[in-house]
Amino acid sequence: MLNTYYNPVRTYQGVGSLSVLPQLVNGLNPKKILLLIWDKSVLENRYIKETAAAFADILTIKTFAWSNPEMFQLYEIYNETKNENYELVIAVGGGSVLDVGKSLCCLYAKPVDSLETMRNMIAAKTYSKPHCKWIGVPTTAGTGSEVTCWATVWDSEHNKKYSVDTQDNYAYAAVIDPVLASSMPVKLAVSSALDAVCHAAESYWAKAGNTVSRAAALAAIKIIMENIDGLLCGKEEAHDAMAQGSMLAGLAFSNTRTTACHSISYPLTMKYHIPHGVAVSMLLAPVMRLNQPYIKNRKELFGAFGVENVSELSEKVTAILEKSGSPAKLSQWGANESDFEELVAHSMTKGRADNNPAELTAVNVEEILRSVF
């Protein structure tokens, strides 16, 4: 088997790592910069403020406050900014803002005259190579979007999820300073952390795994699971652990993508608005149960979670979700058993379902849904 790994993103992680931002920007010498932020509060950060001030004459600040970006929202911001000829996008926010900033880099490369054209272009992946570079500064921990080369665009109206996805669109750099994520409410912090844990676990057992991705995945799971109680009780240092964990998980799944938990979660988020991290982590234990016979070194995987078996994992994840204030059962999110057929039909995302080590069938997906009902 070919054992190969690739990720070109320069990463700067740790408390104070944002101090590199002005030099990074300077090194790129852009003529025009878009600073895309989730909220104006990030401008109070010393280094973001310094960067905005140092490049004030060439930098535009825009806020994108939406979660789970919809196609029409991406089109709106593209339309508002397309004539500016930006040479650098700095995206400061959760996965939603990072994905929008990342998508814009590709969209700026060729004129898009309507929402319909954009939808078709993204669906057919006929967008061009990126027009400009981007720097990812995550404020959640997280999606790992700062180290992956794809961006998720939702289209709830048509019940679809798209990706702007090309190896040419990795970030120039990722600056992962836990100070930005420390303002997250506990519920969001936990759901983000569990999303990262699923990226890592799914990467570990993915068909597309390799030695480097598996090592990063195990390290990610271990650091997140060892510190998640600290996150729940508000320990400051837990944020740095989550930042490291989500970055490592991102580096792992940047090469492998995800599998069944993500694939089955998309219709759950679309239909019941279950936050992404909650939806994927709810499915983690039942998917692990299905996959266990196919996982090499599964003892190491259980060890990283600090459990002996799937039942213990299920109890642990359920307890974390409940302590954070998120219901851990589908019925608590408004699901009905009569929805199962429709959910199953939308669970087989290409590139995710077929990357799962155990084959996904309508029967086993329904069993998984039933087990978390």
Ligand SMILES: NC(=O)c1ccc[n+]([C@@H]2O[C@H](COP(=O)([O-])OP(=O)(O)OC[C@H]3O[C@@H](n4cnc5c(N)ncnc54)[C@H](O)[C@@H]3O)[C@@H](O)[C@H]2O)c1
């Ligand atoms: N590209 C990738 O590799 C990748 C991977 C996983 C998920 N995603 C996508 O990322 C999106 C979800 O991202 P997310 O989970 O980071 O959440 P998010 O970016 O949607 O943010 C959730 C909410 O929290 C707010 N927020 C952001 N930072 C905050 C902070 N520090 N304090 C308080 N509030 C804050 C946001 O404005 C938003 O309202 C989804 O669209 C998902 O599909 C992308």
Ligand SMILES: [Zn+2]
């Ligand atoms: Zn995810």
